[in-house]
Amino acid sequence: MEEIKDEVELFEEKVEIILKTIGPTRPSRLLVPSSIKVRDLRRLIARNNESPVDNLSLILHGDALCDMKNGDDIYIKLNDGDCLMVAVKPKPPVKDGYDNDDDEEDLKFQLPRSSSPWKRRLYSILHDKLKLPDIILMVIFTLSLKAWVFIIMWFIFAPVAHRWDLGPLYILATGFCLILFNLGKRQAGDVSAYSIFNEDFQELPGTLNADRLDRDIRAGQF
Template identity: 80%
Template sequence: MGEIVEELNPLVGGNHKHEFENVNKVEIVLKTVGPARPSRLLVPSSIKVRDLRGLIASNGRLPIDNLSLILRGTVLCDEKNGDDVYIQLNDGDSLIVAVKPKPPVRDGYDDDDDDDDDLKFKLPRSSSLWKKRLYSFLHDNLRLPDILLMFIFSLSLKAWALTIMWFVLAPIAHKWDLGPVYIIATGFALILFNLGKRQAGDVSAYSIFNEDFRELPGTLNADRLDRDIRAGQF
C-alpha cells in the first residue's frame, strides 16, 4: 500500500461545518483507483452514503455523479427502496473510491439506452412499508427480473385476490372434468370485464355499436368512396 500523504478534514469549514458537529468521528483510509495515493478522511461513524459521497467528492474534487464507493467488498448505494442508506464506519476502515468513466456517445444507440432504463423497475417513494420489504426480498434475495417485478407490483389487491381464487378453483374444475370449460369461461370473463365504459357523448370506432349506426368522422368505406368518385375528387 502506498504512503498516506494527505489528510482531508471536511468537518472544518465548507458546507459541512456545522452539520457533523458533536458526533462520534472516525478516521478512514481512501484508496482511489488510479495514480492517486491513499489519503485519510475524518468522518462521522454513522453517516448516510449520500453524504459520504458528497464529502469525498467535494474534498477530492471528484465528479459526484460518477463516483463509486466500495466498502468491505460491497458497492455502496445512496438509497434502497426509496429510503436513504446509512452505514456504520469503524476507525481505520478502508474505502475504495473509483470514478466511473463516462460512456462514449454512439449515434443510433441512445434510444436503446433509454429503453433499457425504462425496463428497470423502481418502487415509488410513497409505497407502504410492506411493499418495500416485499420488493427488497424479491429483488435482492430471489433476484427476480425487473419486468416480472413490474408485473407483480402493477396488479391491485383485487386482481391478486381474483388470481388466487382462480388457481384455487382450477383443481376443482379439473376434478369434475370441466377444465376446458373453465378456461374458456375465464377468457370470456376477461374480455367482458375489460371492455371499459364510454363516457357520455363518446362514440365507438365500430358504427354497429353506435346509435343510428353513426360512424366516426373520416371513416373510409364504400359509401365514402362512392361520394368522392361522384364528386370528382379522384
C-alpha cells in the same frame, strides 16, 4: 455543505480512513464519523477530492456502496484505518440515433418512497434474497388487491372445473370475462368506431366503406 458540517459535528467518535482513488492520484486520508450515511460520506469525499458527487463510486471491503435501499438511507460503520476505493465514473459519450438504454431503464422496477413498510419488506425479500427479475416485481406490485383476489380465486376453482370436466369451458369463460371487464367506457358524446353501436349508425369521419368508394368513383376521384 453547511448541513453536512453540522451533521458531522454531532458525532463524537471519528475515525481516519484511507482514500485510494483509481488513477495516478496518491492515497489520501480523511477524518469522518465512525457511523455515517453513505450519501453524506460521498459528499464529503467529493468535496475533499473536488470531484462531482454523481460520478463517484465507492467500494468498501469489495462491495460497492449504495446511498439508499428500498427508499431508506443506508448507514455504514467505519473503523480507523479502513481503506475506501474511490472511482470517478467518466461521462457517457453522446450517441446518435436510437439507444436501447432508455428501454432497459424503463424495465427496472423501483418501489415508490410512499410505499408502506410491509411492501418494502416484501420487496426486499423478493428482490435481494430471491433475486426475482424486475419484470416479475413490476407485475407483483402494480396489480391491485382486487386483481390478486380474482387470481387466487381462479386458481382455487380451476381444479374444481377440471374435476367436473369443465376445463375448456372454464378457460373460455375466463377469456370472455377478461374481455368484458377490460372494455372501456365511453363518455357522453363519444362515438364508437363501430357504427352499429352508434345512434342512427353514425360513422367516424374518414371511415372507408363500399358507399364511400362508390361515391368517389362516381365523382371521378379515382
